[in-house]
Amino acid sequence: VKWSPRRLLYLILWGSTLLAFLSRLHFLPGWFRFAMYASAMISNCPGVMILGKLFSYHFTRTMLGELSAACLTTLLVEPVLRWIERPLRHLPPQEAAPQVTRRALLLGAGASTGLAGLGAYSFAIERKRFEVTSQALYLPNLHPKLDGLRVVVMADLHCGPVNRPGDLRPALQLAAQCKPDLVLLPGDFVHLSGDYFAEAAELLSLLKPGISNGILMSWGNHDYWNEIERAYQTLSPLPLHLLRQQRLILSPGRDFEESGPGLALVGLDDLWEGKPDLAQALRGLPAQQPRLVLCHNPDCAERLSGGRVDLMLSGHTHGGQIRLPGMGTPVLPSRYGQKYASGLVAGPNYPVYVTRGLGVGGIPVRFGVRPEVTFIELRSSQKGWHWQPLERVT
Numbered sequence: 064v065k066w067s068p069r070r071l072l073y074l075i076l077w078g079s080t081l082l083a084f085l086s087r088l089h090f091l092p093g094w095f096r097f098a099m100y101a102s103a104m105i106s107n108c109p110g111v112m113i114l115g116k117l118f119s120y121h122f123t124r125t126m127l128g129e130l131s132a133a134c135l136t137t138l139l140v141e142p143v144l145r146w147i148e149r150p151l152r153h154l155p156p157q158e159a160a161p162q163v164t165r166r167a168l169l170l171g172a173g174a175s176t177g178l179a180g181l182g183a184y185s186f187a188i189e190r191k192r193f194e195v196t197s198q199a200l201y202l203p204n205l206h207p208k209l210d211g212l213r214v215v216v217m218a219d220l221h222c223g224p225v226n227r228p229g230d231l232r233p234a235l236q237l238a239a240q241c242k243p244d245l246v247l248l249p250g251d252f253v254h255l256s257g258d259y260f261a262e263a264a265e266l267l268s269l270l271k272p273g274i275s276n277g278i279l280m281s282w283g284n285h286d287y288w289n290e291i292e293r294a295y296q297t298l299s300p301l302p303l304h305l306l307r308q309q310r311l312i313l314s315p316g317r318d319f320e321e322s323g324p325g326l327a328l329v330g331l332d333d334l335w336e337g338k339p340d341l342a343q344a345l346r347g348l349p350a351q352q353p354r355l356v357l358c359h360n361p362d363c364a365e366r367l368s369g370g371r372v373d374l375m376l377s378g379h380t381h382g383g384q385i386r387l388p389g390m391g392t393p394v395l396p397s398r399y400g401q402k403y404a405s406g407l408v409a410g411p412n413y414p415v416y417v418t419r420g421l422g423v424g425g426i427p428v429r430f431g432v433r434p435e436v437t438f439i440e441l442r443s444s445q446k447g448w449h450w451q452p453l454e455r456v457t
């Protein structure tokens with residue numbers, strides 16, 4: 064067989080697509096399955112980006128989506144290959160062929176070296192450069208005894224073959240340095256296998272919030288995809304509250320109650336895999352009672368109404384993981400473009416804070432989107448709802 068850039072490229076493109084199909088075989092080791100679908104996402108990335116924008120990121124993770132992405136990528140790379148392989152008119156045919164090969168080799172070598180360097184940085188360095196963002200949230204009607212409440216939000220641990228406990232532990236140490244009273248965790252604790260709930264539990268046991276049992280969590284799509292019933296077995300013994308369409312009230316005495324005055328903490332179900340219902344979760348709360356809502360997928364802000372929300376806390380998009388100059392985030396698992404990439408967003412009915420998360424999913428890199436531990440200090444306000452960035456608290 065005579066090798067050429069064309070043959071090599073198509074072997075990688077279609078070979079990785081085939082392997083991505085096989086990554087659904089659950090008996091294979093987790094790291095191997097992750098490598099298989101991540102390689103397909105990288106080699107088919109032009110098709111994945113376009114289909115993600117046209118339909119949804121969720122579609123690109125289906126078999127039909129993977130097949131469509133490979134076909135679309137083939138259509139896009141074919142003209143480039145033809146340009147590289149075009150004969151040079153000013154040379155006789157017998158001399159043109161070696162020239163073409165040399166040009167293709169130089170182009171390929173330059174591009175591969177650059178990509179390999181960027182990939183190594185994005186995988187080994189930026190993925191682990193955790194950052195604390197700090198802000199104050201001024202809430203009307205917050206009880207004076209809850210003024211100054213320190214809250215840490217962390218989403219998307221994605222414990223799994225890539226996000227190892229040793230990678231994530233520095234984020235939990237940063238969270239501890241924030242001296243939180245409460246820790247809120249809006250979903251996606253594992254990646255690829257329910258086995259990793261044990262690692263998530265081990266990491267969460269390191270959290271010691273000031274309020275006893277002060278860890279509250281809700282579920283994400285990856286928790287559903289990976290044996291969520293095992294999550295209940297593994298995480299329930301820990302001193303935390305699992306909120307699926309449930310709420311608790313943090314009383315002025317800083318205890319958790321079923322009802323009464325204080326701060327309402329509400330956990331909604333996941334949008335893709337569960338049945339989130341905001342109106343049901345808020346029903347019966349006094350109209351002026353301050354409330355924070357944990358909801359993994361920020362698209363919920365566009366879809367769910369039926370009650371006042373002071374702030375929805377979400378993750379899911381990971382900030383897009385990759386942010387390119389002038390292009391933004393090429394792939395974002397949201398139906399609303401770049402709107403819910405990260406940070407404070409004004410939803411149609413209430414504000415949402417989208418944290419960039421700790422781990423990675425899809426492809427195992429971050430570039431221009433550092434992982435985030437979110438710190439929020441709650442303050443009572445006479446002047447209405449107000450949000451203010453703070454200097455670093457750690």
Ligand SMILES: [Fe+2]
Binds near residue numbers: 251283379381424
């Ligand atoms: Fe996630």
